[in-house]
Amino acid sequence: GAGVSQSPRYKVAKRGQDVALRCDPISGHVSLFWYQQALGQGPEFLTYFQNEAQLDKSGLPSDRFFAERPEGSVSTLKIQRTQQEDSAVYLCASSLDVGRAYEQYFGPGTRLTVT
């Protein structure tokens, strides 16, 4: 079956522009995570959704970052007034249900470059 998909795969934005990154989780998956991966680093947690509810946004680096999942399936991560330090790969992951036993499946990521 289809895995997690993300679009666009690559995005170049000029500093100050707004961007929107999309994640399509595996169908039926309840939990959805966003991670940010800077060059040469491991991914770092940004935010978590359980269905449409955003239950943890402790990893969002500033109030310029906003995420939503209005119908409990597709999610969008929006970054307003992009800065050069926002350049990174943004990874989305989903898992079947809530709980410690459920594996997270990752999408290919969106590579954002802010010039």
Added chain:
Amino acid sequence: KQEVTQIPAALSVPEGENLVLNCSFTDSAIYNLQWFRQDPGKGLTSLLLIQSSQREQTSGRLNASLDKSSGRSTLYIAASQPGDSATYLCAAPQRISNFGNEKLTFGTGTRLTIIP
């Protein structure tokens, strides 16, 4: 707060050798631990998920072990091949408040190069 460390940061070995990648974590109250592979410019591919009730998990030439008491996990790759060249990431979970799900805390990875 969970912290994950991976050693070495980079490793180059000739084809055919066996090798071990190391991962340590600070919070041993984990339910499982996951190893991922990441190819340049690509997303994460899950290799092995070890439950805390297991001590080892095997998939083909890969074997991962978990020792919660010492806060360590190792990934053993047997008979390495050039196609194994990639970055290997270890991830330990951290509880999300009381919501029953867990976010992953990653190490910075080991960049592995297999020399033909």
